[in-house]
Amino acid sequence: MQLFKLIFLGGFFISTLSIMAQDEDLSKLLDSSITTDPHEPVIASFKTTRLINLTTIEQVKRGELDFRIAHRFGDIAGKSGGASTFFGFDNVSDIRFSFDYGILDRWQIGIGRSKGGGYGQTQVFDLNTKVKLMQQRKNGFPLAISLFGGLTFTTMESNSLASSITNFDRTSAHRFNYFGQLLFAKKINDQFSVIIAPTIIHRNLVSLGDNNIQFAIAAGARAKISKRVAIIADYYHLLNVSSFQKAIDHQMPIGLGLEIETGGHVFHALFSTNTGIMESQFLPNNTAKFTAGQVRLGFNISRIFTISNNK
């Protein structure tokens, strides 16, 4: 009987152990049932579709509409700035309203209208599109690659002066300009992303001694300083500066700003040297000189609306 008790207790102990072992098995069982994607896509490299002047690899998702207002004030200092214009607040250099819509997660189209940044053409409409070619992935493809391009056309009245840069009497094709960019971006870590963009611009009508086709390299970055605030910056470098551009003392566009995200809105408070907002305006024609105080405040506001819910 003594032996029986011993075996009984021993057995009970063993079975308790085996239940504990089973709980270990249970944990293993659960873990084996979870399949994680080792090459999961890297998201949120940038918070919105644009930095200051440079577009990003971010797109409006399928079925979503991004309504944006971009605004550039007048020169802070220099001869048209200072206290008399309240440091540029009295002047509007350029303003643009735009709608971007995501047809697919990888394809967006956009339409915009800007005042024109004081470079000849004003009343500028634009159509643009962005396509995601490659997605950056963890332990996978190291870069995000997108294609961005579009056209602008002006609805302004043609200047009757034959030599004018805004004389469109010969052909209305002169109202059109085109731009294209290949975007290479990398989210380096949770806080920091960079983008480099070889850029081409074609203007149908240019001044004597200017180039119709121009090449540039753009670079931009975003550095998060808190969960919802980041510092953003971008820079364009024009490669084939024309003799006309040398004569007008062409300046490279620079932008620096603070990005604040509040749920459905993204807000940029920024400084830029260039007065225009569209690529075919600010890149070839910018003469605003940083050292002469010709830098301006501006803001971008983006608001996302969900048009169609996708499951």
Next chain:
Amino acid sequence: MHKILSIYTFIFLGSNLTGQLWLSKAATITIFSETPLENINAKTQNGSIALNERSGKVLVKMQIKSLNFPKKLMQEHFNENYMESDKYPMAEFDGEIQNLPSFSEQKTHELRVKGTMTIHGIKREVEIPISLTINKNKLIGQSKFKIKCVDYKIDIPKLVVKNIAEEIEVTILAELNQIKK
């Protein structure tokens, strides 16, 4: 004596060899919150639940990124700003059924499960209700409970506090199958 011993051995050791582990790899987990401005709802069908019918242990794991939102921007914000799901990829629950029923009773049992909930890297002791329907070779588990964002240090900035409820309702529905060893 030998007879008793062999029966005893059969019951205690033999029964351990038959399956008492239950698993669901495709539990439906939804989160929902209602505010004046915006409803937040998201769903995954990739939740994992494991249950040991002898010890009453229940384990639940869900990949945060597997939650699918109708609004993709909301999904991005949820992962990037609120859940920080690169840092904390899983939500987990590790608990024990307090009123363990007999699994031979094929009916619906209302059970209390006590254990540790881990969300956003924060561990908390909680008790959640489960309604468990025992069928011959499957279990249907259902649960609905609320979690408070502040309990798991999920910050809601003051600017968007009206858009996001401070309490989120979690619903779990799972069919568990017996695992034969």
